Amino acid sequence: MNRSSGPSPRRRTVCVLAAASALALGSCAGEAPAAPTYASFEDVRADADGQVVDLWMYGGDEQGNAYVDDILTPAAAEEGVTLRRVPIVDTPDAVNRILSERQAGRTDGSVDLVWVNGANFSTGQQADAWRCGWTELLPNMELTDPGDPLLLDDFGTPVEGCEAPWHKAQFTFFYNSATLTDPPTTLEGILRWAADHPGRFTYPAPPDFTGSVFLREVLLSVAGGAGEVPLEYSAEAFDELAPDALRALDRLAPSLWREGATYPRDEQALTTLFADGEVDIAMTYGPATLTDLVGSGTLPASTRVLTLDEGTVGNASFLAIPANASDPAGAMVVADLALSPEQQAAKADPRTWGQFPVLDTDRLDADQRARFAELPASPVVPGYDELSRNAHGELSAQWVSALDEAWRQEVAAAR
Amino acid sequence: MTWSRQHPAGDAGHRVDPAPGPRARPAGTGAARKPRLPGRGVLLAAPAVVPVVLVVGVSLAAALGQSLGLMPFVGEPSLSLRGWSGAAAELATSAGASASIAIASTAVALVIGFVLAAHVLTAPRLGRVVAALSAATIPVPHLIGAGSMGLLLSDSGFLDRVLGLPDGFPALVGSPWWVAVIIEYAWKESAFVALVVLGSMSRSMPGMCDSAATLGATAWQRIVHVVLPLSGPALAVSGLIVFVYTIGSYETAWLLGPISPEPLSVRAVRLFGSVDLAARPEAMATALVSVAVGGAAILGGVAVLRARRDLR
Numbered sequence: 066m067n068r069s070s071g072p073s074p075r076r077r078t079v080c081v082l083a084a085a086s087a088l089a090l091g092s093c094a095g096e097a098p099a100a101p102t103y104a105s106f107e108d109v110r111a112d113a114d115g116q117v118v119d120l121w122m123y124g125g126d127e128q129g130n131a132y133v134d135d136i137l138t139p140a141a142a143e144e145g146v147t148l149r150r151v152p153i154v155d156t157p158d159a160v161n162r163i164l165s166e167r168q169a170g171r172t173d174g175s176v177d178l179v180w181v182n183g184a185n186f187s188t189g190q191q192a193d194a195w196r197c198g199w200t201e202l203l204p205n206m207e208l209t210d211p212g213d214p215l216l217l218d219d220f221g222t223p224v225e226g227c228e229a230p231w232h233k234a235q236f237t238f239f240y241n242s243a244t245l246t247d248p249p250t251t252l253e254g255i256l257r258w259a260a261d262h263p264g265r266f267t268y269p270a271p272p273d274f275t276g277s278v279f280l281r282e283v284l285l286s287v288a289g290g291a292g293e294v295p296l297e298y299s300a301e302a303f304d305e306l307a308p309d310a311l312r313a314l315d316r317l318a319p320s321l322w323r324e325g326a327t328y329p330r331d332e333q334a335l336t337t338l339f340a341d342g343e344v345d346i347a348m349t350y351g352p353a354t355l356t357d358l359v360g361s362g363t364l365p366a367s368t369r370v371l372t373l374d375e376g377t378v379g380n381a382s383f384l385a386i387p388a389n390a391s392d393p394a395g396a397m398v399v400a401d402l403a404l405s406p407e408q409q410a411a412k413a414d415p416r417t418w419g420q421f422p423v424l425d426t427d428r429l430d431a432d433q434r435a436r437f438a439e440l441p442a443s444p445v446v447p448g449y450d451e452l453s454r455n456a457h458g459e460l461s462a463q464w465v466s467a468l469d470e471a472w473r474q475e476v477a478a479a480r
Numbered sequence: 481m482t483w484s485r486q487h488p489a490g491d492a493g494h495r496v497d498p499a500p501g502p503r504a505r506p507a508g509t510g511a512a513r514k515p516r517l518p519g520r521g522v523l524l525a526a527p528a529v530v531p532v533v534l535v536v537g538v539s540l541a542a543a544l545g546q547s548l549g550l551m552p553f554v555g556e557p558s559l560s561l562r563g564w565s566g567a568a569a570e571l572a573t574s575a576g577a578s579a580s581i582a583i584a585s586t587a588v589a590l591v592i593g594f595v596l597a598a599h600v601l602t603a604p605r606l607g608r609v610v611a612a613l614s615a616a617t618i619p620v621p622h623l624i625g626a627g628s629m630g631l632l633l634s635d636s637g638f639l640d641r642v643l644g645l646p647d648g649f650p651a652l653v654g655s656p657w658w659v660a661v662i663i664e665y666a667w668k669e670s671a672f673v674a675l676v677v678l679g680s681m682s683r684s685m686p687g688m689c690d691s692a693a694t695l696g697a698t699a700w701q702r703i704v705h706v707v708l709p710l711s712g713p714a715l716a717v718s719g720l721i722v723f724v725y726t727i728g729s730y731e732t733a734w735l736l737g738p739i740s741p742e743p744l745s746v747r748a749v750r751l752f753g754s755v756d757l758a759a760r761p762e763a764m765a766t767a768l769v770s771v772a773v774g775g776a777a778i779l780g781g782v783a784v785l786r787a788r789r790d791l792r
Binding site: 161168183184191272323343 | 635759
């Protein structure tokens with residue numbers, strides 16, 4: 066057999082491999098998927114019937130998981146939509162999945178709905194990864210205040226109908242009233258207290274969400290208040306304002322837990338330190354969880370919320386639909402359902418999840434208002450009105466990564 | 481004492497050429513058959529080689545492309561070395577941290593693994609219990625192991641609560657010396673090392689230990705002059721595997737290590753999950769550096785194993 070005329074097997078193998086690699090790499094130049102569009106919510110409902118919606122959300126909050134599994138999912142089933150909760154460690158996992166699937170040109174994305182806000186929303190927005198202009202279709206959007214700044218801008222990124230509001234949150238400090246009898250009432254006071262009580266305070270290391278918020282709160286406090294820092298990021302504003310805040314944190318580091326040689330990795334790690342009595346003050350962006358944590362004995366009964374005179378930062382979180390979601394109609398039905406007064410009230414019950422509602426009470430009828438009025442008060446967490454007193458909005462998302470990176474280089478790596 | 485150099489199994493092993501290539505075939509089998517051999521070889525190897533080359537090759541190529549800005553999530557592809565040069569100093573620090581953790585963990589795992597194996601080989605009855613215990617640690621996932629180490633060793637962990645450790649006791653979890661990380665790797669990987677050592681010589685060893693004992697060797701002499709030299713190849717290979725595994729492993733260093741400096745794997749995952757899409761090239765560059773460190777270790781290790789016949 067004379068094979069000299071054809072390509073050698075080895076070369077042929079190489080060709081096959083090269084072709085396969087080229088195919089795999091070439092598919093990365095994905096085009097925007099052609100997703101169905103809807104003119105009315107009736108069309109959405111008709112299309113949604115029988116769809117299976119995968120809701121990707123942070124899975125570390127047991128009350129949140131229970132709410133979705135036991136209350137939201139059965140309600141969605143009544144609308145003909147099967148809701149599946151996909152627990153993730155951190156929201157960037159979902160964003161990465163969406164971006165990778167889009168990069169690979171997949172139009173039947175595995176993510177239908179994401180619980181998202183802030184920098185993750187803005188990351189997806191940069192990459193055109195979200196379906197936009199659909200929230201105006203939702204009947205229950207009528208019950209929200211169209212002028213509510215928290216619902217118009219998400220960390221400085223205009224929402225523009227690319228995500229439907231789900232709940233509001235308020236950044237909150239909490240302390241152990243058994244060991245800390247005279248708590249400070251300002252953030253400056255907290256930093257001074259930390260310096261006077263070495264080893265009894267720390268914060269999660271950014272880029273952890275909570276640690277990152279704390280960093281921005283320090284930036285505002287050191288700058289002299291929320292009004293002193295422009296919401297829009299600019300290199301000039303950063304160079305003018307960030308160094309003072311970073312210096313303050315660097316100076317504080319030797320007085321922190323472990324002399325600032327290391328930091329708790331995330332909010333859970335900080336809460337564990339608090340529960341173990343290693344620190345006296347901790348912080349969370351989800352004060353709703355405190356009621357349950359104290360009730361179950363995870364946190365001491367002497368845990369109290371620490372409200373600050375100058376107020377803290379508040380935000381809203383949303384449900385977003387990726388542009389390449391395979392069941393967008395079902396996802397819209399779920400997002401509308403999640404906005405309904407029944408679901409918002411059930412979710413606001415501290416025994417269920419305790420998340421602050423996004424609805425405008427003035428737009429509710431008497432029955433709907435009664436649902437919220439009947440909710441029991443939490444023994445640990447004051448109401449939203451008190452928590453959000455003097456509250457300010459989030460800085461734009463660009464501040465977040467710039468500050469996190471600067472902190473890593475100038476505070477964490479410095480010792 | 482000369483018995484250690486007279487083991488027939490070891491010598492026999494060296495005499496056999498482990499991979500007889502086409503050159504080893506008897507000459508004169510016919511010129512017509514010769515050209516077929518490479519083709520058949522490729523075909524035979526294809527089921528194993530193609531998936532590996534495809535998966536590893538494509539992912540490495542994609543990682544390289546992303547690190548050079550050729551496959552961005554947003555915007556036009558443009559060749560840029562920023563992912564590599566932008567934080568070269570941090571990359572070097574991370575590589576140093578990764579290598580230090582891997583070297584320390586491998587060294588401790590080899591020592592403990594060898595002691596375990598030697599114990600099992602020289603003390604058959606109690607050894608069986610030790611063998612069962614160390615084999616039981618192998619299926620435990622590293623993440624579970626790391627979580628347990630955290631619960632055990634952290635500042636207010638189980639150890640502290642039971643023993644009431646003094647205030648001056650060094651912090652193990654999140655310590656600048658990576659103590660808890662190294663302990664976790666050493667614990668898990670020593671079981672692996674012991675298993676490899678035992679598996680490679682459990683047949684020949686008892687007889688030789690018995691002979692040595694008959695000739696009057698104490699337990700210590702049996703370990704140092706019989707077990708240790710014979711374990712050389714198994715220790716070298718398993719040490720290499722442990723080192724490369726540790727370089728690439730993420731969860732233990734993430735959970736039990738300090739925030740800064742970061743090993744390569746932790747840095748790569750953090751940057752890959754960053755909300756800043758511009759951090760992806762850096763993440764890929766970091767991941768590729770860890771591939772390079774692992775690859776260099778394998779090449780170096782294989783070269784050493786080739787050169788040192790006694791380790792083969």
